Amino acid sequence: MVARKTDIYDKYTYRVTWSEEDSEYVGLCAEFPSLSWLAESREAALRGVSKLVAEVVEDMRHNNEATPEPLAVKQFSGKFMVRIPPEVHRQLAIQAAEAGVSLNRLASTKLSR
Incomplete structure (x- = not known):
């Protein structure tokens, strides 16, 4: 075959x-x-x-145009920046502190749901 x-x-x-x-x-x-x-x-x-x-x-x-890279083979860094209002940032920082985790860990958990 x-x-x-x-x-x-x-x-x-x-x-x-x-x-x-x-x-x-x-x-x-x-x-x-x-x-x-x-x-x-x-x-x-x-x-x-x-x-x-x-x-x-x-x-x-x-036409010698570039084709999009397939998302399935694209390499992702695992990092991206998100801009949020300062009050939302404060609320998330408080939630993270109360949970005993980093702000990054809290955001990652919330995004993965």
């Missing part, structure tokens, strides 16, 4: 959800938020958006 080379669009993050407004399933791709595909079944919505993304990627390559 010959292993198939996985193309970049196979590594993108796809999701299918129900659209009450359209009364159909909608296929989405996180790396291409402007693209979507409506279909009567989840499977057809996924196939449709996957094919659409593949066509867009091929077109981008043909």
